[in-house]
Amino acid sequence: MAVRVRFAPSPTGQVHIGNIRTAIFNWLFARHEKGEFLLRIEDTDLERSTQDAIDKLMDCMAWLGLDYDGEVMYQSRRSADHVVAATELKAKRFAYDGKPDESGRAPVYFRIPVAGDAGGAIRTVGPAERELDARETVKIAPDGVSFAGLSAKGSPMPMACCLAGVRELKLHAADGTELFDLESNLEAVLNGETFTVAGAAKMTFLRREVFYRDLIKGELSKPLDGVKDQIIVRSDGSPVFHLANVVDDIAQEVTHIIRGDDHVENTYRHILLFHALGAPIPQYGHLPMIVNAAGKPYSKRDGDAFVGDFRTRGFLAEALFNYLALLGWSPGDDREKLSKPEMIAAFTLDRVKSSAAQLDANKLLNLNGLYVAELAPETFVELGWKYFLPVAAELRVDRAEFAPVARFMQSRTKLFTQVAEYRYFFSDDYEFDAKNAPKFLGRPEVRKALLAVAAALDAAKSFAAEEVAAILTAVEAAEGFAHGKLFQPVRLAATGANGGAELDQTLALIGKERVVRRIRRALELFPERTA
RNA sequence: GUCCCUAUCGUCUAGAGGCCUAGGACACCGGGUUUUCAUCCCGGCAACCGGGGUUCGAAUCCCCGUGGGGAUGCCA
Numbered sequence: 001m002a003v004r005v006r007f008a009p010s011p012t013g014q015v016h017i018g019n020i021r022t023a024i025f026n027w028l029f030a031r032h033e034k035g036e037f038l039l040r041i042e043d044t045d046l047e048r049s050t051q052d053a054i055d056k057l058m059d060c061m062a063w064l065g066l067d068y069d070g071e072v073m074y075q076s077r078r079s080a081d082h083v084v085a086a087t088e089l090k091a092k093r094f095a096y097d098g099k100p101d102e103s104g105r106a107p108v109y110f111r112i113p114v115a116g117d118a119g120g121a122i123r124t125v126g127p128a129e130r131e132l133d134a135r136e137t138v139k140i141a142p143d144g145v146s147f148a149g150l151s152a153k154g155s156p157m158p159m160a161c162c163l164a165g166v167r168e169l170k171l172h173a174a175d176g177t178e179l180f181d182l183e184s185n186l187e188a189v190l191n192g193e194t195f196t197v198a199g200a201a202k203m204t205f206l207r208r209e210v211f212y213r214d215l216i217k218g219e220l221s222k223p224l225d226g227v228k229d230q231i232i233v234r235s236d237g238s239p240v241f242h243l244a245n246v247v248d249d250i251a252q253e254v255t256h257i258i259r260g261d262d263h264v265e266n267t268y269r270h271i272l273l274f275h276a277l278g279a280p281i282p283q284y285g286h287l288p289m290i291v292n293a294a295g296k297p298y299s300k301r302d303g304d305a306f307v308g309d310f311r312t313r314g315f316l317a318e319a320l321f322n323y324l325a326l327l328g329w330s331p332g333d334d335r336e337k338l339s340k341p342e343m344i345a346a347f348t349l350d351r352v353k354s355s356a357a358q359l360d361a362n363k364l365l366n367l368n369g370l371y372v373a374e375l376a377p378e379t380f381v382e383l384g385w386k387y388f389l390p391v392a393a394e395l396r397v398d399r400a401e402f403a404p405v406a407r408f409m410q411s412r413t414k415l416f417t418q419v420a421e422y423r424y425f426f427s428d429d430y431e432f433d434a435k436n437a438p439k440f441l442g443r444p445e446v447r448k449a450l451l452a453v454a455a456a457l458d459a460a461k462s463f464a465a466e467e468v469a470a471i472l473t474a475v476e477a478a479e480g481f482a483h484g485k486l487f488q489p490v491r492l493a494a495t496g497a498n499g500g501a502e503l504d505q506t507l508a509l510i511g512k513e514r515v516v517r518r519i520r521r522a523l524e525l526f527p528e529r530t531a
Numbered sequence: 532g533u534c535c536c537u538a539u540c541g542u543c544u545a546g547a548g549g550c551c552u553a554g555g556a557c558a559c560c561g562g563g564u565u566u567u568c569a570u571c572c573c574g575g576c577a578a579c580c581g582g583g584g585u586u587c588g589a590a591u592c593c594c595c596g597u598g599g600g601g602a603u604g605c606c607a
Contacts, residue, residue, distance in 0.1 A: 010607055045607070098605085107605050149533080157532060217536075226534045226603085234605040241607050265535065265602040288537085289600070297600070323543090326556095330544055334555045353544080356600065360542045363557040373570080412569045473566095484566030491567070499568030 003035025004255045007068070008075075008245070010042040011053035014306040015060050017359065018260060018290045018298050021324045025287055026258045027066050028325065028347040038252050039068040043076045044244055060307040064317050065340065073252060075244055082239035085247045085277060086232055093190070094276035096142055101235045108233035109143055110243070112164035112210075112224060112272055114190070119275040121210055122164075125223065128207035132200050133157075138171055140182065141194040143229055145169065147203065163189065165224035167208060171200040210268040215256070215285030215349040222268045230269055242266060246273040254282055258349070261286040262297075285349045288328045289356045297356070305359075314387060314416030316375075319368040327357045337370055369414030380413075381406045387416040397426045405509055409501060424495040425509055428518060432496040432525070440489040441522055442529030449479040449486055450493060454519040463512040469504035493522035 007023040009015060030037035041057075043049035061068070086108050089095035094113065097106040117123065132138065133156035136148035145166055148156035169182035180197045182189070182205075189195070211221035232243035239247075249257065264286050274281045289297045298305045310320050322338060331338065331346035338346070372380065384406045385392070385399055392402060405425045413419065424430040440446055456471045457463075476486045487503050494515050500506060507515050 012607085042607070048607095101605080151532065159533070220535080222535060228603080231605050236605080238605085240605070245607085261536070262601055263607095266607095268535090286536090291600085293542095295599075326543070328543090332545075334545075336543090336556055355537050357544090358542060360557065363543060366557055369570090414569090476566095482566090487567060497568085501568080502565090503567070 001255060003030060003033040004038060004253055005030045005035065005258055006038040006040050006249070006252055006254050007066075008040040008042050008248075008259075009057060010045060010048075011050065011057055012045060012048035013053060014308055015057050016298055017305045017307060017310075017324065020060060020064065020066075020307045021290055021327060022258065022260055022287060023061065023066050024064070024321060024324050025329070025347075025352070028343055029256065029258060029285075029349060030069075031344045032347045035255070036069040037067075038070055038073070038254070040073040040075060040248055040252065042241070042244070043074060044079070044239070044241070046076065049076070056308060060311075063311060064307075064321050073248060075248055078244070078248060078251070079239055081251065082244045082247050083233065083237065086239065086243060089232070089276055092276065095232065098143060098231065098235075103235070105235040105237070107231045107235045109229045110232045110269070110273060110276070111229050112162040112227060112269070113276065114164045114167070114186070118210070118272050119281060121212060121271045121275060121281065122208055122224070123211060125207040125209050127204065128225070129202060129204040131202055132171075134174060134199050134201040138180070138197045138200050138203070139194065140169075140180070140185070140189055140197070142189055142192055147200070160228055161225045162227055162229045165208065165227055166203070166205040168204075168206040170204050171197050172202045172204070173199050174201040210271060212267065212271055212281070212284060214264070214267075215258075215283055216352045217261070217264070217286055217354045220264060220267075222265070227268065232273075242269060242273065246270050246277065249282065250274065250277060250279040256283045256285065258285045258287065261288055261354070285352070286354075287352065288354055290327055291356050291358050293358065293361070295358060314418065315364070315368050316371045316383075316416075319364070319371040322371075323364045323367050327359065328353045337367065365414055372413055372416075373411060375410070377407045377410065380410045384410075384413070384416060384419045388419045388422065391420050391423055391426075395423070395427045401426065408505060408509060412501060424497065425506075428514065428521070430496040432522075433492060433498040436488070436498045437492045437496065437522070438526050438529070440492055441526040443489075444528055445479070446486075446489045447523055447528060449475060449481060450489060450519055450523060452479055453486065453490060454516050457507075457512060457519075458516045460512065463508055465502075465504040465508040468507045472504070490519070493519045 005026045007026050009019050027037050041054060043054070086095060089110060090108065093111070095108050095110050098109050100106040113122065131150045133148040133150050136156050138145065138147040144160055144162045146158065146160040149159050151157045166182065170178055171180040173179055179200050180195065185195065205225065207223055207225060209221045209223045210227070211219060213219050230242055232240050234240060267284055267286070271281050291297050292305065321340070322343070325343050326336060329347070329352045332351055335342070375383070381403045385402055388402055392398070405422050406419065409422055453472065453475045456475050457468070460467055460471060472486060472490065473483065476483055488498070491497060491500060491503055494507060494510065
């Protein structure tokens, strides 16, 4: 069967890096398997879902090249189907009404299957028992059993579980007499009757567990006596995430569900829902979380982890994509910079790690620099121009002036926001290196030489890079400076910076008049210092 | 509290019982190239969470601790 996966974000706020990483893995998996990558917007939380968030999400996906197949499914338009599914579950006795709220309306609970193996998802582990606090009563109700266990200190610990978790339940008094037998009363309980038993000191039951084989984490299981029945329709009639999610996955005929590992606990229930709804159970793969520099999972509140922010901060989509794909996955060899086709070819879920990964801003930056370096010059100019726009507007620089500077600076630009540092090519209004400018420009012999440089440059017939270099060399010799010793002061005077691209070319790009003017002005700005 | 998951350099990772004296990358520190800075090249620092098993042999398998995360919602 052809692979069909989906990315199902809820459009509340901006997409963060953890969400989009999930999308990337789904996409990679789908493309590798030559299957389909579907998109479903889980916008059932009308309070918090906004069109703006949906637009931003689509924008981020397009930016990263996450193309999806087919039509987008909007979950909010499918509540009728969800409710129908709940009704169907009730008819099959897989669901029941809970206690009505103040307004008299009842929520609907999904009942963990009391009998059967749920299509191979439930297995019997064996007999089990648990000490109880005899001072507390045990309640056996249609929505499960509640009882009080014993804590290490001997105080009562309230606990509850679904009926399915305690098949063959028997309650015993401290002296061993049997107080209650579930099997003989099961039908009554299922039909709505509630029993209360006092004085029980021990419970014995048959332990059963839900299990499945996770594509990433391997076999996972959970004893049913640790699981409670789940509400699937609220008392106001609206479907809950679990129901909607499963019903929509069935509708979209999803074959593999790849999502964050904060969902593993839900999976046990979702599997049972699939089965109860008569649908084949999909394969699951749970991705490790991405944590921030503090080692904590990114939350929607983490302002610095929004995908859009990486874009505005000057990262390239290819670099972010590549970096994120490597968070929790590796191709198995030493490759770290991979193109999308290479990633698609190498991507398999069994190579995904199962422990959390921390985002390393340094490594991302380095990778971005690698991608920037290999951009075609025209592309670099085009992209860089967008980031330079605010500065360009302020300085009245047009694209034709920007282009040669950008081409010249590309190799040393790692992040597009760095194009703002090109400012000194166009404007005399730049910052001087606070430490080195006063130091170098204050030296008497340097000041004298700088004046000579300004004069020589002013008299130059051509201002090509080679000519500039020749002039600098000549003045250095004439003023008694070793070759290269004047470069730093000249750069400080003409650009304010202590380092930068090749000086001759930099000066040539800035232009003769400006350079000469700047050198002379710098000498006025910084006084002579004899010390 | 209970249940589930998880654990290799600071960080991302390779590692499926002998190829491990634990490899690569980022960061960091040296050196070289660059008359500067960055790139680039060379070198260095740096890890199997702890304790028990199993085995001729364990980073790899099992158990117990400990740390981290998740769940325990009429949130998604």
